[in-house]
Amino acid sequence: MQNLLIFISRYGVFLTFLFLQTICLTLIVKYNNSQRAIFINSSNLATGWMVNKTDQIYGFFNIRTVADSLSYDNARLRTALEKSYVKPLTTSEEITSATEDSEYNYMPARVINNSVQLWDNKITLNKGQRDGVERGMGVINERGIVGIIVNTSDRFSQAYSVLNTQVRVSVSHEKSGQFGTLVYQRVDPRYMTLVDLPKYAEVSIGDTIVTNRFSSVFPDGVVVGTIADYAVEDGTNFYNIKVRLSHDMGRLDYVYIIDYINKKEQLELEGENDE
Amino acid sequence: MNELKLRDIVRLLLFILIQVLILKRIVISAPFLNLIHVFLFPLALLLMPFGLSRMTGLFIAFFAGLILDFFYDSPGVIAASSVLLMYMRAFILKWLEPRGGYIVQSKPALGILGRRWVISYTSIGMGVFLVAYFSLEAFSPVYIISILAKSIMSFLTSMVFVLFYMFVLYSGGRNA
Numbered sequence: 001m002q003n004l005l006i007f008i009s010r011y012g013v014f015l016t017f018l019f020l021q022t023i024c025l026t027l028i029v030k031y032n033n034s035q036r037a038i039f040i041n042s043s044n045l046a047t048g049w050m051v052n053k054t055d056q057i058y059g060f061f062n063i064r065t066v067a068d069s070l071s072y073d074n075a076r077l078r079t080a081l082e083k084s085y086v087k088p089l090t091t092s093e094e095i096t097s098a099t100e101d102s103e104y105n106y107m108p109a110r111v112i113n114n115s116v117q118l119w120d121n122k123i124t125l126n127k128g129q130r131d132g133v134e135r136g137m138g139v140i141n142e143r144g145i146v147g148i149i150v151n152t153s154d155r156f157s158q159a160y161s162v163l164n165t166q167v168r169v170s171v172s173h174e175k176s177g178q179f180g181t182l183v184y185q186r187v188d189p190r191y192m193t194l195v196d197l198p199k200y201a202e203v204s205i206g207d208t209i210v211t212n213r214f215s216s217v218f219p220d221g222v223v224v225g226t227i228a229d230y231a232v233e234d235g236t237n238f239y240n241i242k243v244r245l246s247h248d249m250g251r252l253d254y255v256y257i258i259d260y261i262n263k264k265e266q267l268e269l270e271g272e273n274d275e
Numbered sequence: 276m277n278e279l280k281l282r283d284i285v286r287l288l289l290f291i292l293i294q295v296l297i298l299k300r301i302v303i304s305a306p307f308l309n310l311i312h313v314f315l316f317p318l319a320l321l322l323m324p325f326g327l328s329r330m331t332g333l334f335i336a337f338f339a340g341l342i343l344d345f346f347y348d349s350p351g352v353i354a355a356s357s358v359l360l361m362y363m364r365a366f367i368l369k370w371l372e373p374r375g376g377y378i379v380q381s382k383p384a385l386g387i388l389g390r391r392w393v394i395s396y397t398s399i400g401m402g403v404f405l406v407a408y409f410s411l412e413a414f415s416p417v418y419i420i421s422i423l424a425k426s427i428m429s430f431l432t433s434m435v436f437v438l439f440y441m442f443v444l445y446s447g448g449r450n451a
Contacts, residue, residue: 012330013329013330013333013362014362016330016333016334017333017358017359017362020333020334020337020354020358021355021358021359023337023351023354024337024340024351024352024354024355024358025351025355026351027344027350027351027354028349028350028351028352028355028411028414029351030350031350031351032349032350032351032352032414034414035411035412035414038414038415039414042415
């Protein structure tokens with residue numbers, strides 16, 4: 001008891017200070033809208049991070065549950081998309097029921113925040129970890145590619161838009177099958193740049209550019225856009241191609257988040273080879 | 276003992292009134308900084324008697340800040356800044372302590388401590404308060420540039436009022 005009194009008398013001022021500041025901060029967070037929003041948002045980021053980490057640990061056990069939780073819509077889409085199946089030697093009746101062979105799951109989501117005017121644009125979607133969204137999943141809509149998930153909280157996820165200098169998408173020239181990398185060069189949100197496409201590929205204006213599966217993010221053959229202009233870069237063996245995106249990134253609404261089921265396995269295998 | 280005198284309380288209430296009735300209406304709009312507030316009220320806290328118990332000081336600052344917060348419609352923001360200022364005041368005083376220490380019973384006094392001392396003391400005090408205030412107003416380190424810009428602009432305008440008060444109206448030190 002005496003020790004307690006000594007302690008209080010020694011640190012009383014500091015404790016009072018802390019006490020009053022706590023009251024003030026509580027008031028601030030409780031009664032000021034903008035501060036409350038920032039507080040909730042930041043704590044969401046923190047909790048999101050923690051949940052994310054735990055989720056990685058539980059992820060292995062959860063795969064089946066997550067797969068189950070993917071909605072009726074996914075099932076319908078999977079059925080509709082022939083590309084989603086391991087093809088050979090099955091009749092069409094078998095395909096409809098052979099869901100265990102499915103490689104990609106599609107999850108419908110809505111865009112709730114989007115930008116196109118920045119250098120590094122981001123998109124917020126209304127599906128989060130609760131719905132099975134994980135970092136690294138691809139996002140497309142019915143007309144083309146949209147972005148890649150980089151951050152998830154419980155109910156929301158944030159994706160790098162393809163209009164982001166951090167994003168590099170592996171794509172192919174549909175006619176020749178040659179591949180290159182699609183990057184955003186900040187100038188005009190309607191266009192992206194395709195680099196590293198070897199110059200012996202025969203390209204012409206209007207050719208279609210599609211995704212390939214090297215990135216393990218997007219499925220094969222999702223349309224990206226068409227060639228608007230091209231030139232061989234000086235002193236290299238590669239084209240520098242201006243690609244007109246197939247859709248207006250500023251008008252996103254419904255999108256699909258793509259879960260490539262075998263991604264982990266593929267990346268692990270590729271990682272092993274690197275060693 | 277250095278007790279709270281009536282004039283300290285009166286001054287505090289007067290400053291609160293000036294703050295909410297007059298200074299609150301002075302809003303200078305500059306590009307990119309939507310609101311710059313002019314603050315005189317922290318000076319009343321700085322001018323509290325030196326020997327005032329720190330505990331009492333903290334509570335005075337808290338309640339005075341809360342009153343202002345009700346007028347500014349920002350519950351907790353000014354109170355938190357005031358409490359911080361009051362807490363830091365002891366360290367500022369210690370840091371600026373003249374050789375030989377403060378004369379017991381003296382309050383921050385122009386005549387005894389000198390012009391330079393008054394300017395340093397009020398500047399540091401106002402600086403602490405304004406940075407705290409604008410940080411809590413923005414509430415995220417993301418806005419650091421705007422916080423600093425607002426604090427500096429607000430500091431410059433507020434100090435005009437503070438120094439005017441200290442050098443023209445405040446007589447406490449000369450006859451102490």
